[in-house]
Amino acid sequence: MQINYAKKEVSCKLVYYGPGMSGKTTNLEIIHEKVPDQNKGEMTSIATEGDRTLFFDFLPLDLGRVRGMTTKFQLYTVPGQIYYASTRKLVLQGADGVIFVADSQEEKLAENIESFKDLEDNLAEYGVKIDEVPLVIQWNKRDLPTAMDVEELEAKVNTVNAATTTAIAATGEGVLNTLKLAASLVLDRLNAKTPGADMAAPKAEDKKEPKPEVYVAKVNKDGISRSYFNQYCQVQYRLSSKTDSVDDFKKFTLDEKKKLLESLINYVLLLQDAKKRNIQASKAEIDTQINTFTKKLSSGKSLEQYLKDRKLSLDNLRNEATKNIIIGKIIKEVIPNLNARLKIKESEVQNFYSTNQDKFGDKDIDAAKPAVLAAIKNARKRELLSEFYNKLGRETNIQIFHEKL
Amino acid sequence: MKDDHLRQRRLVYYKEDLDQIEKLLDEFLKLSNAKGSFLIDKEGHLVTQRGAVQQINPETLSALVAGAFAATKELAKLLGETEFSVMFHQGTTDHIHISIVGNRAITATIFDEKTTVGMVNLYSKELNTKLEKIFDIAARRVVKEQQMEPDYSESVKDKLDNMFED
Numbered sequence: 091m092q093i094n095y096a097k098k099e100v101s102c103k104l105v106y107y108g109p110g111m112s113g114k115t116t117n118l119e120i121i122h123e124k125v126p127d128q129n130k131g132e133m134t135s136i137a138t139e140g141d142r143t144l145f146f147d148f149l150p151l152d153l154g155r156v157r158g159m160t161t162k163f164q165l166y167t168v169p170g171q172i173y174y175a176s177t178r179k180l181v182l183q184g185a186d187g188v189i190f191v192a193d194s195q196e197e198k199l200a201e202n203i204e205s206f207k208d209l210e211d212n213l214a215e216y217g218v219k220i221d222e223v224p225l226v227i228q229w230n231k232r233d234l235p236t237a238m239d240v241e242e243l244e245a246k247v248n249t250v251n252a253a254t255t256t257a258i259a260a261t262g263e264g265v266l267n268t269l270k271l272a273a274s275l276v277l278d279r280l281n282a283k284t285p286g287a288d289m290a291a292p293k294a295e296d297k298k299e300p301k302p303e304v305y306v307a308k309v310n311k312d313g314i315s316r317s318y319f320n321q322y323c324q325v326q327y328r329l330s331s332k333t334d335s336v337d338d339f340k341k342f343t344l345d346e347k348k349k350l351l352e353s354l355i356n357y358v359l360l361l362q363d364a365k366k367r368n369i370q371a372s373k374a375e376i377d378t379q380i381n382t383f384t385k386k387l388s389s390g391k392s393l394e395q396y397l398k399d400r401k402l403s404l405d406n407l408r409n410e411a412t413k414n415i416i417i418g419k420i421i422k423e424v425i426p427n428l429n430a431r432l433k434i435k436e437s438e439v440q441n442f443y444s445t446n447q448d449k450f451g452d453k454d455i456d457a458a459k460p461a462v463l464a465a466i467k468n469a470r471k472r473e474l475l476s477e478f479y480n481k482l483g484r485e486t487n488i489q490i491f492h493e494k495l
Numbered sequence: 496m497k498d499d500h501l502r503q504r505r506l507v508y509y510k511e512d513l514d515q516i517e518k519l520l521d522e523f524l525k526l527s528n529a530k531g532s533f534l535i536d537k538e539g540h541l542v543t544q545r546g547a548v549q550q551i552n553p554e555t556l557s558a559l560v561a562g563a564f565a566a567t568k569e570l571a572k573l574l575g576e577t578e579f580s581v582m583f584h585q586g587t588t589d590h591i592h593i594s595i596v597g598n599r600a601i602t603a604t605i606f607d608e609k610t611t612v613g614m615v616n617l618y619s620k621e622l623n624t625k626l627e628k629i630f631d632i633a634a635r636r637v638v639k640e641q642q643m644e645p646d647y648s649e650s651v652k653d654k655l656d657n658m659f660e661d
């Protein structure tokens with residue numbers, strides 16, 4: 091995808107993939123035929139004799155200006171025949187979305203499966219996972235008597251639970267639907283997703299259009315929606331309230347919100363990094379954290395009561411625990427000699443105690459020592475972590491929309 | 496991890512970069528006496544075009560040039576080269592000189608009898624060095640400000656719907 095702010099242009103690349111003769115070129119021909127003149131360019135086909143694609147077909151679509159950006163889709167088909175493997179791969183480079191045109195005929199099943207595997211391999215060579223790329227599978231040639239049942243095709247070919255459509259490309263049926271679905275998957279990606287949101291691809295049957303979200307920040311491909319952010323603020327507010335009275339998080343000032351957003355961004359960065367490192371919090375680990383937390387609750391208060399007072403759910407708390415566990419594991423992994431760096435000298439304890447004496451009331455230094463140690467350790471961990479966040483932040487694309495807070 | 500990140504990166508061009516790029520292209524056209532030049536990213540999207548080449552469809556040219564270049568790269572591999580950095584096609588009146596810029600873009604320059612392939616090649620080498628510098632700086636910039644309308648995607652979907660209903 092190219093986003094050209096200077097020319098106010100967005101250009102996306104969609105690639106039609108699939109076995110030989112499945113109907114990829116036919117899809118493009120129909121689109122070329124049906125799109126109004128002002129929205130399309132010439133269709134270019136590099137074909138052998140007959141109708142087999144040799145290199146690729148190309149059809150540029152121009153939607154004109156949308157919200158100030160001239161929006162273009164560049165449609166390509168690959169040659170399906172097995173021996174054009176390297177051409178297929180190079181046409182796939184930089185694809186923002188893929189439409190896999192499958193031939194529904196029973197005798198083509200093996201070719202479909204092979205071509206789908208080939209797609210997976212070629213994407214992988216560009217560092218893209220097949221279940222992460224916007225992908226639509228089109229079950230084509232539904233008119234033929236030997237067409238297999240869609241359920242069976244789903245089970246045998248669609249191993250990644252991709253969105254699917256049915257079509258008779260030769261008559262144009264289903265062609266535009268497929269294109270629209272693929273385009274909208276690509277566009278959803280542009281409007282990045284909320285972390286933790288359900289990312290399951292929609293099936294062709296249910297056409298529920300999601301409401302547009304307002305985003306307060308974007309961290310790589312994950313967007314942070316305003317509603318998600320507000321929820322985060324609320325939970326943080328309630329967790330941090332010393333008393334059990336629960337005030338509205340809206341009392342946060344803009345500066346406080348900016349800080350909270352920063353910490354949420356750090357959290358998202360951390361989760362992204364944890365995912366790459368395959369670091370997870372197991373259910374057992376989370377349970378242990380919750381148990382420890384419950385034991386620490388003052389005067390035998392039950393966890394239920396604590397949560398109820400703060401209008402929190404157990405899930406809120408489990409999320410916090412998950413975060414803590416993952417943070418713990420990541421810092422162990424990325425910060426060398428963690429334990430040595432967390433060793434605290436006696437003089438530091440004394441120093442901290444004397445500068446913060448008011449916080450310890452009438453406790454003398456020995457009585458306050460555990461609290462002092464914990465405070466210093468936490469501060470140091472935060473320091474180390476912020477180094478790490480800075481490093482992560484430098485390697486990522488972060489956009490912050492303060493005006494949306 | 497870093498590579499991965501680069502591979503999936505969107506190609507984003509800002510006004511400040513493009514202004515510089517276009518200035519360089521104009522300079523290059525003047526020096527080399529070529530008719531016009533296209534800057535294309537490796538995925539086949541046009542970045543910008545300069546000079547008297549309006550009659551050529553830039554989208555199709557970009558797709559074909561990027562495709563041809565990718566194919567040539569395969570050819571280079573067969574010969575044990577990593578890639579061929581320059582390609583030249585001779586026509587009866589117009590010729591095209593295609594050259595790779597760093598690892599993310601391609602320039603395609605159209606010229607006729609007013610100059611020679613040697614001149615075009617010479618100045619395009621200088622051009623490429625300068626372009627690469629701009630790309631490097633641009634790639635390292637951290638994007639902070641929102642530049643796209645939040646309901647952009649939904650609006651495009653609506654537009655697609657309307658386009659096909661007619």
Ligand SMILES: Nc1nc2c(ncn2[C@@H]2O[C@H](COP(=O)(O)OP(=O)(O)OP(=O)(O)O)[C@@H](O)[C@H]2O)c(=O)[nH]1
Nearest residue numbers: 110111112113114115116143169170231258259260
């Ligand atoms: N019966 C029937 N025939 C179809 C359908 N779609 C395409 N065809 C026919 O299938 C043949 C191959 O279609 P193409 O679009 O050229 O196939 P392709 O996928 O581009 O093939 P390659 O370029 O070799 O990869 C043509 O004769 C089409 O008319 C369909 O839905 N039903």
Ligand SMILES: [Mg+2]
Nearest residue numbers: 114115142143
């Ligand atoms: Mg074809």
